[in-house]
Amino acid sequence: MIRCVAFAVLVLAVVITVGEKTTDVEVQGTRGGSIQLAPMIPEGFNTRDVYWRHMAMGEHLVASVSRGYPETTYQSRFLGRAHLHRGFTLEIRDLEVEDTGVFTCMLVSLEGQMLSMKYHVIVYEAVVQPTVQVFVSGGPKECSVFLRCNSSMGNNVSYTWRATTRQGDPVNTSYTLYNEGRLLITTLRPENSGASYTCIVANPVSHENVTVVPWESCVSLSEAAAPATMQVFVSGGPNECSVFLRCNSMTGNNVSYTWSANTRQGNPVNTSYSLYDEGRLLTATIRPEHMEASYTCTVANHVSQQNITVVPWESCLSLSGKPPKTQSYQQILCMASAIALAFVSLMICVLLLVKTSGLRSCSVQLANLDLVFQKTEPFTV
Template sequence: MVVTGTLGGSVTLPLQLQDGQQVESISWVSRSVPGAIATVTLVEAGGPDTFHQEESRYWGRLSVVGPDRSLQISHLNWADAGSYRAHINLRSSRLTHTREYSLHVYEPLAQPRVTVSTRISGNGHCLIILTCVAESRGGTVTYSWAPLGPQTTVSHGGSVLSVSLRPGDSALNFTCMVKNPVSNSSSLPILVPPSCTERPQEPKITASSQIMKDGTCFITLACLLDQAGEDVQYSWDPQGQGAVVSHGGTTLSISWRSGVSDSYHCTVKNPVSQSSSSISIKPLCSGNRFLLRTLLSQSRFSACLPAFLGVLGMIEEKEGWVSLQQGASLGWPELRTWELCSPSVSPVPRCAAGSAG
């Protein structure tokens, strides 16, 4: 006999004795525990029965109920699932009658979750796929959907519903229902739009930059959508030599120098339309730091680059992003290096620290 119980609840293994049977004792056995887990001894002349529990993991959770001395197990856990036997010993016979049980334990089902994906089918129709997921550790879950119609197809054991919509069809609501032997639950209604995709919103571009020692400005651009949806593709223009596209096309990494393209475009596209945004690169790399590094990386100033980088670091430490003119007006002695690298002082740059010699 198959018996089902709810996790944490109680279950009864029913024992139906035949009329007129003179029962002496009943021993209950679980396959997972050696020996009997409980024994009931019946006293003649209507006296009280004797109930004995063996010391096992069932201790304190067993009781005998009803006139047939059925066994009740309380506070069910997953380990209680399995096979059980009742050995019935008669007074008038040495034969033992056996009843067998298979106990299945289930947990109550929570509200299922439904995910939605869309794509354009080969015939141009909008195919919407609803996937229902019910969390369950206690065995098989039965799935069903409502409503069903000519445009719907159920698959994957009932957990997946495919809806084919033609142009002009109206929006529909679907509900996923799940059931196991001890409970049932339903999802919230899921609204299926009349078309697969809508025009994507304008993407947002975020940027970060880093100035390298050779004067190159290394930039990382990320193209973002608040609600990307399904079947969205990303592209960048221009890419150029050395550009690296990553993270599914959403991220572009470039090494930028003055004279290269100043504007970059991200385009997002789905099966029906597209949208794009642009960002100007030049402001990211036009601060004092980048301009001075670029200047000093030129051949006529290359001898001054190591000394000037140190000066630049001292300037940033003192006042942050300031210009050389501001620093000179403050009388900073570190800026003597700039004068030594000026073409007006000498056609050949000199990079001695301190005053000119």
Template sequence: MEVASKKPSLPFLLMTLITLSADILVAQAPTPRRQVNGTLGGSVLLSVVPSPGRKVRTVEWSFGAGTGDTIQLAEFTRAGFERPNPKDRFQQRLEMHNATSLKIKALQLGDSGVYEARIKTTLATVEDQAFLLTVYEPVATPQIQSQLLASTPEGCNVTLQCRGSGKGNVSIFWGKGNPAQQLDPGRYQLSPDGRTLQLSLQPSSLNTTYTCTVSNPVDQKIISFDLQSICLSGGADASFSKPGYIVLTFFLLVLTLGTAVWCWRMNNKKSADPAATPTGPMEESLAEPQYADILRSPPEGNDQALRHLENNMERSPQKEHLITTVYDQIRRTPENTSEEVT
């Protein structure tokens, strides 16, 4: 009697398919990455942690910068530290800290990427661990720029801007006091990027120091600002705003133009005034004509008279000018008349 073969049931096929799919998904699942942060120019340590009860035989390190290429960095064995290519971009900056840790010195921004470690144990098992390294620049020292909006006996309105906080994943936190505490709700407005803080404070709150804390995952800088230096001084220390420069420039321009127009009008007025024209010398020259004696040249052939005249002129260097005026003649006439009467 022939025994009929049993066909696999549908539920069994489904369970087999689900099991195989789960194995495929587990095999293709990416290795979890541990986040590690480093500072530009500093150093970082990548340490693998094997499973409990397993001893590490070798560790193979590789690096991928996300460009598709993977660099074989080093292999840790019981014999020591081996570098497949000592002339790669890391050169002498890699060290074996212990049997399970890789040290990277003099970090560069290009060192950011994924570092994978393949761990082979004495039980012939293989484990993969990965590290995501991000290298950050140190935070630049920030500065606070202040601008006084209004200062009255009722309060002070001022704007504080935290500048020079650097690039990258930077966070800005505003606080008051030392240590820094949360700001009073309803007394401030914050810009969307968190850099500009506008305060509206009462006189009782002016004796307060405000701080700007700038940080990234590897560094932090803090700067403080005393509110009294701007509110109680009436803004003497505040930076002059751009609208203020525009108003000042316009005022100076109007003042310059007004001065030029006034000078031009005064010059025109003086030139049009007849009394300002000097006419004295001309009138004197017209009212008092001058006369001169004309020396006639001697007749031709009278050389003796000519020589006599030249000798007289040489002997009398202090003689008065030959040109006389009518007044000189009049002044001399009475003298002559008196002599004749006598």
């Protein structure tokens, strides 16, 4: 009852006091932490009474002390968390977000002069490391990217983004933000494969970030290419053969087709060929000197690679059913021997003609030469 009367008298004194002064201060705190609110008492001010109040959802007396009353009185929701230090500094421990509001300190001097101070206290909850959800559509050649960033804790949180990449690679920094910066939308192409996007969440008392490389999700859109198959079509003959090779993969998207021509070391290879149907069809002309040439078709996309190799000369041979006519070393040697023998026999015949009895001997030599030619295999040039 006495305290109530004293408070009523104080209010009356405040109304009639001429030298009232008010000071505003802004204070930031972190949930679970503590703050100290220190009144700025001018020199020569003889404090008689101190009243700390919290102005949120009504007015609540937090702590008070009056000369003549040795104990400090603590009330309201801050009971057990408030403590008044020397110099009338108020400490609030175990801060809660709901503690946000205006704290006032009212000091009354022995002469009846009053000082009023306001402390605008904002209690922030510290942010935690955010998470980024990655959504993509399209394909690896042109990929639409949607990045959604969120922090599960924290108040008064701001969202900002930063685009970086490996040194020397271009980076796509053209993007659009929505939902107060939480959502980023951009388009990526293969030249942006090294681009990374960092989401930064922050408030006045904390900040965290997380980085993602969205191109990895774009690549996952590709279906692996199935093993390639090869169809071989030939026309012409074994001496000059037109070859058509058709390569195909039954599954896989964004597949590219490439070819390579190879042969055993030392043999020529026909690397002159034409490609059609986005590389699926190869056409070339090969001859006997290219009989060992092989052609390899490689099908690939960003997640897989397959290849198949054929030797088309084998199909060219099937056009005639037998290899082209070629002369063996033994056949050539045999024919050369027969020609040499014929020349020797002819020379003997000429010598015998010189003599009278040479005509008959010449006939015998020519008969023997005819027998040799009959035993020699035909020679095809």
